[in-house]
Amino acid sequence: MATPIGASPTYVGNPSLQNVDGADKITGRARYVGDMTVPGMLVGKVLRSAVPHARIVELDVTPALAVAGVRAAITHRDFVDNGPFGWPVRDAFVLAYRKVRYVGDPIAAVAADTAEAAQAGIEAIRVTYELLPVISDMAAALDPGAPQIPEVSPTGKGNLCATHLLRNGDPDSLLAGGQVILEATYSLPHQEHAYLETEGALAIPEPGGGVTVYANCQSPHIARDTAALVLGLEPSLVRVIQPFVGGAFGGKDDIVYQTTAQVAKLALLAGRPVRLVLSRPESMAASYKRESMKSRITLAADSDGTLRAAKVAITVDSGAYASMSPMTAWRATMHAAGAYRYQAVHVDTQVLYTNNGYSGAFRGFGNTPASAAAELAIDELAERLGRDPLEFRLQNCLRSGDCTMTGVRTPGGAGLAACLEWVRDRSDWATKRAAYDEQRAVGAGVDSRRSRRGIGVACYFHGSGLGGEGVDFATARLAVDADYGITLTAGLTDFGQGSRTVFSLLAAETLGVRMDRIRVLRPDTQTALDSGPTVASRASIVGGNAVRVTAQKIGHVLTLAAADLLGCAPERILRSGEAYIGPAEDPISFEAVVDHARTMGLQLSADGRWQVRPIEWDFERGTGEPYFAYVFGAQVAEVEVSAVTGRTRVLKIWAAHDAGTILYPKGALGQMYGGIAQGLGYALMEDFRFEAGMPQALDFDRYRIPRAMDIPDIEGTYIQMLPVGTGQPPVGTGQPGGPYGAKNLAEPVMIATAPAIANAFAQATGRRVRSMPLPLWNG
Amino acid sequence: MPLVFTLNGDEIRLDDIPDGMLLVDVLRDHLGLTGTKRGCETGTCGMCSVLVDGVLTRSCRTKAIDVAGRLVTTIEGIHGPDGALSDLQAAFLEHGAVQCGYCTPAMVLAAEALLRRHSDPTREQIRSAINGILCRCTGYMQIVDAIEATAAVRAGRNRRTGQNRTAGRRSDREQER
Numbered sequence: 039m040a041t042p043i044g045a046s047p048t049y050v051g052n053p054s055l056q057n058v059d060g061a062d063k064i065t066g067r068a069r070y071v072g073d074m075t076v077p078g079m080l081v082g083k084v085l086r087s088a089v090p091h092a093r094i095v096e097l098d099v100t101p102a103l104a105v106a107g108v109r110a111a112i113t114h115r116d117f118v119d120n121g122p123f124g125w126p127v128r129d130a131f132v133l134a135y136r137k138v139r140y141v142g143d144p145i146a147a148v149a150a151d152t153a154e155a156a157q158a159g160i161e162a163i164r165v166t167y168e169l170l171p172v173i174s175d176m177a178a179a180l181d182p183g184a185p186q187i188p189e190v191s192p193t194g195k196g197n198l199c200a201t202h203l204l205r206n207g208d209p210d211s212l213l214a215g216g217q218v219i220l221e222a223t224y225s226l227p228h229q230e231h232a233y234l235e236t237e238g239a240l241a242i243p244e245p246g247g248g249v250t251v252y253a254n255c256q257s258p259h260i261a262r263d264t265a266a267l268v269l270g271l272e273p274s275l276v277r278v279i280q281p282f283v284g285g286a287f288g289g290k291d292d293i294v295y296q297t298t299a300q301v302a303k304l305a306l307l308a309g310r311p312v313r314l315v316l317s318r319p320e321s322m323a324a325s326y327k328r329e330s331m332k333s334r335i336t337l338a339a340d341s342d343g344t345l346r347a348a349k350v351a352i353t354v355d356s357g358a359y360a361s362m363s364p365m366t367a368w369r370a371t372m373h374a375a376g377a378y379r380y381q382a383v384h385v386d387t388q389v390l391y392t393n394n395g396y397s398g399a400f401r402g403f404g405n406t407p408a409s410a411a412a413e414l415a416i417d418e419l420a421e422r423l424g425r426d427p428l429e430f431r432l433q434n435c436l437r438s439g440d441c442t443m444t445g446v447r448t449p450g451g452a453g454l455a456a457c458l459e460w461v462r463d464r465s466d467w468a469t470k471r472a473a474y475d476e477q478r479a480v481g482a483g484v485d486s487r488r489s490r491r492g493i494g495v496a497c498y499f500h501g502s503g504l505g506g507e508g509v510d511f512a513t514a515r516l517a518v519d520a521d522y523g524i525t526l527t528a529g530l531t532d533f534g535q536g537s538r539t540v541f542s543l544l545a546a547e548t549l550g551v552r553m554d555r556i557r558v559l560r561p562d563t564q565t566a567l568d569s570g571p572t573v574a575s576r577a578s579i580v581g582g583n584a585v586r587v588t589a590q591k592i593g594h595v596l597t598l599a600a601a602d603l604l605g606c607a608p609e610r611i612l613r614s615g616e617a618y619i620g621p622a623e624d625p626i627s628f629e630a631v632v633d634h635a636r637t638m639g640l641q642l643s644a645d646g647r648w649q650v651r652p653i654e655w656d657f658e659r660g661t662g663e664p665y666f667a668y669v670f671g672a673q674v675a676e677v678e679v680s681a682v683t684g685r686t687r688v689l690k691i692w693a694a695h696d697a698g699t700i701l702y703p704k705g706a707l708g709q710m711y712g713g714i715a716q717g718l719g720y721a722l723m724e725d726f727r728f729e730a731g732m733p734q735a736l737d738f739d740r741y742r743i744p745r746a747m748d749i750p751d752i753e754g755t756y757i758q759m760l761p762v763g764t765g766q767p768p769v770g771t772g773q774p775g776g777p778y779g780a781k782n783l784a785e786p787v788m789i790a791t792a793p794a795i796a797n798a799f800a801q802a803t804g805r806r807v808r809s810m811p812l813p814l815w816n817g
Numbered sequence: 818m819p820l821v822f823t824l825n826g827d828e829i830r831l832d833d834i835p836d837g838m839l840l841v842d843v844l845r846d847h848l849g850l851t852g853t854k855r856g857c858e859t860g861t862c863g864m865c866s867v868l869v870d871g872v873l874t875r876s877c878r879t880k881a882i883d884v885a886g887r888l889v890t891t892i893e894g895i896h897g898p899d900g901a902l903s904d905l906q907a908a909f910l911e912h913g914a915v916q917c918g919y920c921t922p923a924m925v926l927a928a929e930a931l932l933r934r935h936s937d938p939t940r941e942q943i944r945s946a947i948n949g950i951l952c953r954c955t956g957y958m959q960i961v962d963a964i965e966a967t968a969a970v971r972a973g974r975n976r977r978t979g980q981n982r983t984a985g986r987r988s989d990r991e992q993e994r
């Protein structure tokens with residue numbers, strides 16, 4: 039049967055869709071930067087600081103150049119203005135200038151014929167320090183006598199890196215009203231991204247003074263612009279190409295921009311290609327982390343359980359450099375009291391410099407620790423009120439039409455209650471909760487006398503896209519090729535989260551063609567247009583919309599060609615599979631339409647751009663509309679705590695996410711499971727600790743991430759918007775403007791896991807925890 | 818020293834391999850087989866896993882000379898009868914078990930090693946068999962699903978050809994689950 043263009047999606051939401059890069063990866067053919075070699079390639083290596091805070095008194099790389107096989111050696115002096123970079127605060131250097139500020143700070147780099155020669159070169163570099171006092175605790179950062187870590191304080195107030203505030207009503211008067219009050223401080227740890235592929239880049243000098251760099255960064259355009267600036271080259275002379283990337287999760291921004299610039303300089307000086315891949319301990323020390331955070335939360339509720347007001351004071355440990363911390367902290371501020379209705383909320387946030395590594399973007403982007411704190415507090419408050427924690431959440435959670443904690447109505451509706459009900463029903467919540475309460479009361483375990491079980495819940499909301507963090511746009515380019523394939527160039531990138539598949543299916547769907555016609559080019563600054571950073575789970579939504587509007591342009595041209603060929607008005611053209619059908623009902627092939635379009639001289643390539651509706655946040659007054667839409671979700675965790683080992687084991691997790699339309703179902707579930715695994719690690723084992731500025735774990739023996747046996751089976755669902763026209767009211771909610779009603783999901787799915795586990799631990803042991811990872815239980 | 822071993826069915830002769838050289842370096846740097854990855858080089862992440870005489874082995878902890886005369890299989894040696902994807906590889910794609918793909922070669926080899934010695938693994942046994950290989954992307958769920966499904970299909974095929982196990986064992990397992 040003939041269908042009009044776009045009438046019946048065949049790829050959107052199709053459960054049999056597979057990853058478009060799958061075959062390359064499953065056969066081992068996919069090449070990551072460390073797999074790439076070119077003739078004459080040198081090995082790059084970086085000298086990094088072994089101390090957390092020091093002034094560099096002397097730095098001399100000439101002895102390194104005397105080492106046999108060393109071809110180039112660089113310091114800050116080799117870069118324009120000593121090589122500053124960083125956004126939104128330009129406080130970092132490609133190689134340390136004047137000071138080192140954390141263990142792992144890069145000081146100098148060499149390129150040599152072999153790894154051994156590079157290592158010898160590094161060891162020959164002469165560097166002497168004057169040690170400075172180490173700030174390892176946020177509480178000490180603002181002491182009047184504390185040494186200032188940045189050369190220039192961005193706030194003019196020493197180690198205060200940034201502040202944010204949110205003002206909605208007057209919580210103080212409500213707090214004074216004599217209801218049930220909870221006041222507590224929660225601490226969340228640094229977390230390491232632990233992508234299995236470490237950071238790396240391969241730079242190839244080009245004739246004409248330019249350089250091409252293959253780098254496993256998240257945003258090739260930012261890598262190019264950063265490198266061009268510090269190298270003193272026109273951006274057009276620096277080309278950055280992103281090969282396959284072995285995981286990023288927010289972690290391959292600044293550290294890889296820095297690596298890109300270092301390697302490019304080495305290659306230009308040596309006149310030969312240079313590849314530099316970080317070792318695991320080097321990566322763990324040098325790369326930025328999820329920020330550690332303290333959140334002091336005051337909540338007030340009526341005795342009937344109605345939440346009234348919240349006040350939150352957050353401090354964020356940005357470490358040695360700002361990186362994205364001012365922005366993750368802003369997102370934390372916007373979510374600090376959780377996904378509930380309040381009459382008044384105030385939040386005050388401080389971002390502080392310390393010598394604890396440095397912090398930046400990581401899945402959830404500030405909301406992960408902020409919501410973890412809020413969800414622990416809400417659970418404690420429910421207990422104080424004598425309420426079931428899940429029913430208490432249902433009573434107060436955001437529903438369509440409610441105002442969020444910023445005082446602005448949720449755009450596009452809220453499917454949170456449906457998520458909470460789903461996890462409640464699937465987990466058999468009420469029965470288990472009662473059984474485990476009883477078990478604790480009589481002091482007996484379920485499995486044995488020695489273990490106890492508990493079940494806990496947490497939920498979240500998450501603002502979509504960049505919000506007030508920046509102009510949220512993406513671009514795409516599509517061209518029909520001579521062989522009738524279609525080349526798609528997208529600015530936003532894929533590092534394992536499946537955006538290439540999503541872009542392909544959106545292009546195929548919109549054009550009404552087979553998906554295998556679409557070839558997605560690897561991101562390359564020479565061909566792709568700038569689309570800003572691939573952060574904030576925005577690839578599917580913002581990038582997907584850009585692909586869609588671009589495909590619509592070409593689809594329009596093809597329809598005109600088909601109409602001309604068939605001698606009818608464009609509105610009368612129908613589609614059947616790929617074929618175009620006119621009133622005479624003779625199908626003509628896609629190829630024939632393309633050929634005809636070419637003879638008509640029509641252009642079969644197009645650029646498209648899509649931008650999120652602008653929103654306004656007043657940073658001075660702490661008011662406004664922070665995001666154009668929100669997503670929601672809830673999770674339940676069931677745990678068993680052993681009295682022998684004190685360890686907590688997660689028995690099962692139920693997860694529901696209000697995701698609008700699911701574009702790529704297998705990928706969406708994979709994102710959910712992967713996010714939950716990272717949340718489980720955050721709750722139980724991942725603690726990137728610093729002692730006096732020294733990182734305590736630089737390998738996977740000491741920094742443990744979840745293995746297959748640590749993770750239980752997960753029962754997850756996406757609460758989807760029902761298709762229009764079913765006559766049933768939608769359960770979940772669509773995203774205003776998302777392609778086919780899709781919402782973002784890659785980041786927020788991990789947010790509920792850690793607090794749900796901690797709340798289950800509290801039921802099992804009777805002990806409330808206010809920090810992560812969970813302690814061993816000692817009875 | 819010289820080294821002779823069988824790699825993915827072909828005999829490999831290398832004239833001069835330094836004594837302490839690691840298998841991962843021979844595979845990647847000398848032979849250009851980059852499907853075997855490095856993730857830590859200290860034996861904890863499992864990215865460098867290969868099969869040596871069918872046993873899952875970390876090539877970053879194995880001296881190249883120790884595989885002299887033995888059979889080594891890397892991801893480049895895994896494929897179906899016609900050179901296309903093996904059933905296991907296809908199942909990984911069908912179940913969405915591949916995200917960034919960095920752990921994928923090692924996961925496929927670990928699964929293959931398990932299925933060769935165990936035709937009917939439980940989910941727990943599958944988790945145990947891949948426990949030495951980290952994956953930061955997938956949460957392992959769909960990897961376990963893919964291996965479980967492959968085992969079921971292979972068992973079915975074996976049953977039809979009268980090899981391996983009985984229908985009774987199969988239904989036992991279903992009850993277990």
Ligand code: FES
Pocket residue numbers: 854855856857858859860861862863864865866875876877878
């Ligand atoms: S590279 Fe990690 S175990 Fe070998």
Ligand code: FES
Pocket residue numbers: 234284285534914915916917918919920921951952953954955
């Ligand atoms: S798919 Fe990325 S590490 Fe496993």
